[in-house]
Amino acid sequence: MFFHIVLERNMQLHPRHFGRDLREKLVSKLMKDVEGTCSGRHGFVVAITGIENVGKGLIRDGTGFVTFPVKYQCVVFRPFKGEILEAVVTMVNKMGFFAEAGPVQIFVSNHLIPDDMEFQSGDMPNYTTSDGSVKIQKDSEVRLKIIGTRVDATEIFCIGTIKDDFLGVISDPATAS
Amino acid sequence: MSVEPFNRLVKLAARAFYDDITTKGDNQPKTGRSDNRGIAVVVLDALTRRQWVREEDLAKDLKLHSKQLRRTLRFFEEEKLVTRDHRKETAKGAKIYSAAVAATVDGLQNGREGDEKIKLHTHSYCCLDYAQIYDVVRYRLHRMKKKLKDELDNKNTVQEYICPNCGKRYTALDALRLISPDDEYFHCESCNGELVAESDKLAAQEMGDGDDNARRRRREKLKDMLQKMEEQLKPLMEQLNRVKDLPVPEFGSLQAWELRANAAGRAGNGDSTANDPSKSSQGLGYGGTPMPFLGETKVEVAFSGVEEKADIKSENANSPMKVLPPWMIKQGMNLTKEQRGEVKQELKMEGTSSPAELSDDKKTTGKDDVKNLQDEYVKAYYAALLQRQREQEEAEKGQQERSNTNISNGVNGTSSERQVGVKSKRDDDEGDDDVEWEEAPPAGNTGESYKVNDLNVQADASGDDDDDIDWEEG
Numbered sequence: 001m002f003f004h005i006v007l008e009r010n011m012q013l014h015p016r017h018f019g020r021d022l023r024e025k026l027v028s029k030l031m032k033d034v035e036g037t038c039s040g041r042h043g044f045v046v047a048i049t050g051i052e053n054v055g056k057g058l059i060r061d062g063t064g065f066v067t068f069p070v071k072y073q074c075v076v077f078r079p080f081k082g083e084i085l086e087a088v089v090t091m092v093n094k095m096g097f098f099a100e101a102g103p104v105q106i107f108v109s110n111h112l113i114p115d116d117m118e119f120q121s122g123d124m125p126n127y128t129t130s131d132g133s134v135k136i137q138k139d140s141e142v143r144l145k146i147i148g149t150r151v152d153a154t155e156i157f158c159i160g161t162i163k164d165d166f167l168g169v170i171s172d173p174a175t176a177s
Numbered sequence: 178m179s180v181e182p183f184n185r186l187v188k189l190a191a192r193a194f195y196d197d198i199t200t201k202g203d204n205q206p207k208t209g210r211s212d213n214r215g216i217a218v219v220v221l222d223a224l225t226r227r228q229w230v231r232e233e234d235l236a237k238d239l240k241l242h243s244k245q246l247r248r249t250l251r252f253f254e255e256e257k258l259v260t261r262d263h264r265k266e267t268a269k270g271a272k273i274y275s276a277a278v279a280a281t282v283d284g285l286q287n288g289r290e291g292d293e294k295i296k297l298h299t300h301s302y303c304c305l306d307y308a309q310i311y312d313v314v315r316y317r318l319h320r321m322k323k324k325l326k327d328e329l330d331n332k333n334t335v336q337e338y339i340c341p342n343c344g345k346r347y348t349a350l351d352a353l354r355l356i357s358p359d360d361e362y363f364h365c366e367s368c369n370g371e372l373v374a375e376s377d378k379l380a381a382q383e384m385g386d387g388d389d390n391a392r393r394r395r396r397e398k399l400k401d402m403l404q405k406m407e408e409q410l411k412p413l414m415e416q417l418n419r420v421k422d423l424p425v426p427e428f429g430s431l432q433a434w435e436l437r438a439n440a441a442g443r444a445g446n447g448d449s450t451a452n453d454p455s456k457s458s459q460g461l462g463y464g465g466t467p468m469p470f471l472g473e474t475k476v477e478v479a480f481s482g483v484e485e486k487a488d489i490k491s492e493n494a495n496s497p498m499k500v501l502p503p504w505m506i507k508q509g510m511n512l513t514k515e516q517r518g519e520v521k522q523e524l525k526m527e528g529t530s531s532p533a534e535l536s537d538d539k540k541t542t543g544k545d546d547v548k549n550l551q552d553e554y555v556k557a558y559y560a561a562l563l564q565r566q567r568e569q570e571e572a573e574k575g576q577q578e579r580s581n582t583n584i585s586n587g588v589n590g591t592s593s594e595r596q597v598g599v600k601s602k603r604d605d606d607e608g609d610d611d612v613e614w615e616e617a618p619p620a621g622n623t624g625e626s627y628k629v630n631d632l633n634v635q636a637d638a639s640g641d642d643d644d645d646i647d648w649e650e651g
Contacts, residue, residue: 093361095352095374096336107352109336111374115393125361148335150350159335159349 001080005042006052008071009034013057015064027051030070036103040151043078044103079104079146079158086170087160089140092125099142105157108144112161114168134169136162141171180426182419183307184225187258189413190314191221198252213245220249221305224259229304229434231274250303257313260306262431265297274302276439304434308425315417318410325403329396338363342370 009030017025031048038044052071059066079085079101087099087106096109110119110127117127117136126137136142144160144167162168195217223239224230232250236243253259336349345365347355355363355372363372428434 091356093356095356095361095363096349098352098356105353107349109349109352109374111336121361148348148350157350157353159352 001078001083002046003043003076003078004049004073005076006071006073007034007042007045008069011068011070012060012065013068015066018066023054026054026068026070030072034072034074038103038154038156040153040156043076043156046075046077046102048072048074077102077104079106079149079156081146081149083146084143084167085146085160086141086143089136089138089142092119092127092137094119094121094125097127097136099144099160106144106146106160107158108142108160108162112147112159112163114163136169140169143167143170179423180225180307182416182423183311183426186314186413186416186420187221187225187305187307187310188218189416190258190310191218193410193413194314194317195221195256216241216245216249217252220246221253221258224303224305227304228428228438229262229274229302229431232301232303235303247301250301254303257309258305259303260309261301261303263299263301264431265299273435273439274300276442302431304428304431308427311417311420311425314413318414318417321406322403325399325406329399329403336374338372338374340365340368340370340372343368347372 011026011030011033013022013026013029027048030051034045035047036045050073052073055069055071057066057068085101085104085106087101087104089097089099090105091098094110096107096111096113099106099108113127113136114129116129117134118130120126120128124137126135128135142162144162145164146158146160148159150157197214198217199214219239220235220241223235227235232246233243235241236246239246250259250261254261338347338349338351338355339345340347343365345367347363347365352363354366357364364370365372429437
């Protein structure tokens with residue numbers, strides 16, 4: 001699920017950036033530092049949408065670096081148990097398949113794939129129904145439900161299932177392209 | 178506390194779960210003769226009829242080999258059904274236990290009085306732990322049900338993987354770490370073995386999963402299994418429900434139980450000597466066991482004794498007051514006025530008030546008590562002082578050869594002189610009182626601490642008395 005929240009961070013800025021465009025430098029550094037990171041508490045920081053305020057800078061003794069407390073608005077993405085996500089399959093093997101929904105990695109084990117789909121090994125390993133109408137392979141897009149999450153301090157990993165109504169492949173790369 | 182419902186629970190659980198437990202190692206061939214399945218049930222049943230029991234005795238009663246029994250019991254200990262206790266004891270010490278057994282209801286008297294070796298043997302005892310059994314059985318049922326249910330609608334289970342080599346378990350949440358670049362299986366982190374999905378084992382052993390038919394059949398089988406379980410374990414669950422609100426029979430630790438059983442037996446029999454080996458073995462020190470039960474320790478505090486004592490004291494203090502050794506008068510004179518007043522008060526309390534006032538409140542008794550202490554302290558102090566003075570004098574005289582005898586004399590003398598000293602002091606005070614009665618402020622409610630200080634000051638003052646005397650007289 002996505003959230004738009006305000007976070008705060010102490011930014012250290014090198015003295016060479018002090019000048020007319022200090023603020024721009026600060027913001028660009030903040031984006032570079034923060035976007036794409038993951039915290040267990042808030043999830044993945046997807047994008048910074050704005051700066052709330054920049055506090056007074058504090059010059060560090062000895063280094064000349066200045067620390068600015070920066071409050072910024074950002075979009076974060078945090079997966080929850082029971083959430084339905086759309087994801088792209090990245091790898092298929094006998095144990096199941098891995099998919100990505102943005103920054104989140106999801107594993108769907110073969111027990112959580114509908115019983116009528118079977119693993120086909122080969123050049124392009126895939127799960128296929130007996131009549132061959134539905135195929136899950138690399139780069140397929142699937143809709144899945146998250147049934148478990150592991151949230152570490154800097155990492156979130158999920159387990160999903162496609163063994164439920166309205167879950168499964170939404171577009172087949174073979175037919176789409 | 179009734180044990181019966183719990184015993185029934187144990188019996189049901191034994192038949193449900195431990196029916197086909199064999200304690201033989203896997204490597205031994207299971208011939209018809211060595212097949213000891215069902216032993217577990219027998220042992221558990223036997224334990225329901227006992228409380229704490231020595232394992233040897235149990236083995237004898239069950240006509241089992243003690244090794245075999247021990248193996249079974251160890252299994253039950255691991256299953257948390259049984260608590261065990263091991264201790265080193267002499268043959269006599271072991272008799273305490275026998276006595277305890279004799280005292281319990283079922284009166285299992287065993288003829289184990291023969292050997293009287295003083296050698297220490299390690300004896301093991303075991304007892305059912307009903308409270309834990311209740312929890313264990315409930316937990317077991319819960320796990321069974323959960324496992325089946327999870328498997329049944331396995332769309333919401335987190336798949337578990339197990340390493341067949343090292344037995345390490347992983348969940349699907351670890352999947353990212355487990356994939357290997359070489360093949361399409363998960364590999365164990367520690368031994369790099371190929372992981373096996375865990376839930377496959379339960380229902381799909383015999384049919385190779387693959388065709389959808391098999392999966393459906395497996396599902397049916399699971400459902401069937403769950404149903405059967407519900408049905409077959411129904412009596413057990415009912416018993417669990419019945420037992421739920423009952424107080425759990427608790428035997429306590431082995432020692433506590435022994436004490437209690439012995440005490441109960443003694444109370445029942447009325448004789449404490451005849452059937453009680455604990456008494457005879459007291460001297461022999463059976464290692465590790467506490468002293469046998471010797472009845473409740475009662476402490477009775479009688480306050481009357483203190484009062485009497487105080488009275489006696491005060492009388493003693495009062496009666497020979499008239500005798501005044503001259504050196505004491507000098508010492509006693511050097512008192513400040515407040516001190517005199519307080520001392521006077523003190524004396525008043527002691528002399529006159531104690532018989533009268535003791536009756537009306539407790540506080541006075543307390544004061545008297547303190548006073549007694551103070552008196553004793555003063556006496557001891559003066560005695561010591563006296564002796565010191567004597568010794569010094571004698572040392573100054575320089576009569577070395579007689580010093581020993583003198584000291585001994587001095588020591589002997591203290592007993593008499595101590596009395597004299599104290600009394601004379603008091604007397605002295607009295608004398609002061611007489612003189613300065615009017616001046617003395619009625620410091621009636623001075624606390625004990627005052628008096629203590631007072632005494633100390635007085636004692637100190639006795640050292641540098643000369644100046645004061647001069648001052649007073651001048």
